[in-house]
Amino acid sequence: MTTTDAATFLQYAVNGLFLSGLYALVALGLTLIFGVMHVADFAQGALYMLGAYVSFFFTRLVGSYFLSIPLAMLLIAGLGVLNDAVVYRPLHRHGGATTFIAALGILLILQNAALWAFGGDFRLIHSPFGDAKLEISGVIVTYHQLFVMVATAILIGSVWIFLRHTKPGKALRATAQNPEAARLVGISGERIALLAFAVAGSLAGAAGALVSPMRAFDPHIGAVVILKSFAIVIFGGMGSVPGAIVGALIIGLAETFTAAYLAAEFADLVAFALMILILFLRPQGLLGRPAAT
Amino acid sequence: MNPSAILASPRPRTRIRAWMPAGLTGVAALLPLGLRSVAHQNLLVLIAINIILVASLDLLIGQTGLISLGHAGFWGVGAYTSALLVMRGGLPFPLALLGAAAAAAVAGLFIGYPSLRLRGHYFALVTFVFGIILTLLFTSLVRLTRGPMGLPGIPFAKIHLPGLGTYTLNTFQSKVGYYYLVLVVVVFVLWVRSRVARSRMGRALVAIREDEDLAMTVGVVTHRYKVLVFVVSTTFAGLAGSLYAHYTTFLSPEIFTFVASFDLFVMNLVGGAGTPAGPLVGPILLTVLRDILRNLSPVLAEIVFGIFLIASIAFLPRGLVGGWRDLMARWPT
Numbered sequence: 001m002t003t004t005d006a007a008t009f010l011q012y013a014v015n016g017l018f019l020s021g022l023y024a025l026v027a028l029g030l031t032l033i034f035g036v037m038h039v040a041d042f043a044q045g046a047l048y049m050l051g052a053y054v055s056f057f058f059t060r061l062v063g064s065y066f067l068s069i070p071l072a073m074l075l076i077a078g079l080g081v082l083n084d085a086v087v088y089r090p091l092h093r094h095g096g097a098t099t100f101i102a103a104l105g106i107l108l109i110l111q112n113a114a115l116w117a118f119g120g121d122f123r124l125i126h127s128p129f130g131d132a133k134l135e136i137s138g139v140i141v142t143y144h145q146l147f148v149m150v151a152t153a154i155l156i157g158s159v160w161i162f163l164r165h166t167k168p169g170k171a172l173r174a175t176a177q178n179p180e181a182a183r184l185v186g187i188s189g190e191r192i193a194l195l196a197f198a199v200a201g202s203l204a205g206a207a208g209a210l211v212s213p214m215r216a217f218d219p220h221i222g223a224v225v226i227l228k229s230f231a232i233v234i235f236g237g238m239g240s241v242p243g244a245i246v247g248a249l250i251i252g253l254a255e256t257f258t259a260a261y262l263a264a265e266f267a268d269l270v271a272f273a274l275m276i277l278i279l280f281l282r283p284q285g286l287l288g289r290p291a292a293t
Numbered sequence: 294m295n296p297s298a299i300l301a302s303p304r305p306r307t308r309i310r311a312w313m314p315a316g317l318t319g320v321a322a323l324l325p326l327g328l329r330s331v332a333h334q335n336l337l338v339l340i341a342i343n344i345i346l347v348a349s350l351d352l353l354i355g356q357t358g359l360i361s362l363g364h365a366g367f368w369g370v371g372a373y374t375s376a377l378l379v380m381r382g383g384l385p386f387p388l389a390l391l392g393a394a395a396a397a398a399v400a401g402l403f404i405g406y407p408s409l410r411l412r413g414h415y416f417a418l419v420t421f422v423f424g425i426i427l428t429l430l431f432t433s434l435v436r437l438t439r440g441p442m443g444l445p446g447i448p449f450a451k452i453h454l455p456g457l458g459t460y461t462l463n464t465f466q467s468k469v470g471y472y473y474l475v476l477v478v479v480v481f482v483l484w485v486r487s488r489v490a491r492s493r494m495g496r497a498l499v500a501i502r503e504d505e506d507l508a509m510t511v512g513v514v515t516h517r518y519k520v521l522v523f524v525v526s527t528t529f530a531g532l533a534g535s536l537y538a539h540y541t542t543f544l545s546p547e548i549f550t551f552v553a554s555f556d557l558f559v560m561n562l563v564g565g566a567g568t569p570a571g572p573l574v575g576p577i578l579l580t581v582l583r584d585i586l587r588n589l590s591p592v593l594a595e596i597v598f599g600i601f602l603i604a605s606i607a608f609l610p611r612g613l614v615g616g617w618r619d620l621m622a623r624w625p626t
Contacts, residue, residue, distance in 0.1 A: 040418075087603060090607060091603075091606065091607055094606065094607075098606050100362075100417070101555070101558065101559070101562075101602065101606055102602075102603050102606060104551075104552075104555050105599040105600075105602045105603045106599070106603070108552070108595055108596075108598070108599040109595075109596050109599035109600060111595075112592045112593075112595035112596045112599070113596055115592050116592045116593065116596070227425060227551075231422070234418065234422075263433075265432070265433040265435065265440070266433055268429050268432075268433075269426060269429050269430075269433065272422050272425055272426050272429070273426070275422055276419065276422060276423070276426070279411065279415065279418070279419055279422075280407055283411065283415055
């Protein structure tokens with residue numbers, strides 16, 4: 001392998017990692033909700049898309065991109081909580097397939113509401129970093145990419161700390177592990193569900209706000225991102241937090257390298273092929289616990 | 294949704310009920326005489342194609358309790374196979390129709406055989422993902438399907454009736470002839486469906502739906518029956534695909550996405566899964582509703598459709614036909 005080959009390879013790896021970060025944020029929220037509520041919340045895709053729009057309009061009106069990120073997280077978290085209160089909780093007693101269908105319904109509603117309100121044009125947020133970039137021995141990293149990767153790491157790290165070391169975080173894990181026992185020790189399942197939706201919503205909102213200066217978006221982007229994140233969650237193990245992160249890394253890189261070295265048109269298939277493979281070989285996912293039967 | 298909740302209540306077959314299929318077929322055959330506008334006749338054809346799709350999906354969801362969320366993928370396999378057999382292979386339409394059914398059957402066998410070893414939600418997930426993979430293949434195999442550009446110029450169906458001559462069903466000029474062609478397939482599919490329901494296989498499927506472990510214990514080879522019904526279901530979806538391709542003469546991967554699978558699922562649910570009339574009521578109601586809404590505003594149509602869908606699973610988990618039966622059962626006689 002010559003130096004240029006190595007540099008190209010590293011360049012793809014950087015691009016892949018960037019994609020992995022985006023997937024990890026959405027997949028993490030998805031897996032948290034799945035762990036607690038057993039809902040495959042496809043509406044997270046719409047939340048991601050709306051996060052991008054919140055950031056876009058705030059940046060354009062107020063002029064501060066950095067401030068738009070916490071705002072997107074806050075507003076989208078609110079919307080996630082609203083979804084839970086209005087749709088998922090009343091439907092919860094019907095069980096799995098029903099809530100899945102309802103989630104797809106919310107995705108369609110929000111996607112088309114965005115299409116109606118904002119139009120179908122592709123938008124791009126102006127990054128405060130402009131086109132500034134670093135070049136390290138032939139590998140190019142833009143400042144914005146760097147910023148997104150650092151922000152993603154901080155967000156994932158804080159979720160990790162929240163789950164491991166805070167009382168509400170531990171209560172959330174307890175509920176995911178055994179809802180009945182958690183209720184017996186006085187943890188309110190409904191509040192934990194709200195918490196999971198709030199955390200997931202803020203992650204999806206952050207992902208939308210962070211990535212949108214790099215990738216142009218329209219009201220339809222949510223569907224693609226959520227399908228991939230869903231594949232990642234199944235691949236990593238439904239409800240498993242490390243599974244979502246490792247799965248995002250593997251699938252983000254696999255996708256980028258397939259596009260680079262095999263054929264661009266098959267890049268989208270990789271995530272789903274890996275997901276099918278794991279479902280047949282290890283249905284509980286890479287890092288998931290085997291389902292009690 | 295708990296599949297065991299959709300067991301149809303047993304009722305004696307009365308003489309009126311025995312005549313229902315023939316009567317409905319007669320009404321359906323007379324409809325184009327009353328509905329003369331092109332828009333209405335177009336709707337009739339689309340409803341008929343949706344009935345084939347929903348009736349085939351109901352074999353899985355209603356009869357067997359298998360929630361399949363990738364049905365549109367098999368519909369697409371049939372559509373592309375039929376179009377390509379005629380366009381590239383030069384086959385006559387009737388053979389392409391059979392080819393489409395065969396291709397969808399093979400796809401159903403390959404996907405169903407391993408997937409049907411999984412239970413419950415896992416099966417629903419796997420069918421969902423296979424549906425997406427099939428759509429992605431329609432997009433990726435550009436040399437065959439022209440990918441996202443779509444496949445235009447699919448020839449009209451040409452049918453040779455012995456003794457009556459050869460007809461080219463130009464659906465741009467008249468939709469009536471094509472409607473009758475689709476109607477024949479609808480009647481065929483519904484007939485097979487009712488035969489299956491009353492056969493040994495149908496009873497095995499109900500046993501699987503109610504309690505698969507128990508069915509296994511009493512000697513039903515559940516996996517074999519599930520694969521069989523899955524293949525029958527995808528075969529019918531393939532027929533619908535071929536009929537769709539030669540009707541619109543244009544295919545694109547966007548027609549067969551997971552959203553379409555989801556639409557079919559909803560039609561099945563709203564009509565009433567596992568009820569005899571459900572696969573008629575759902576497609577008729579929702580195809581018409583969607584058409585009315587789309588004429589008002591396409592974006593608004595999707596929003597209202599989404600709300601309608603969430604409301605219907607919340608308030609009518611057994612569908613309209615199921616809900617009607619519940620109401621009748623409670624009525625003092």
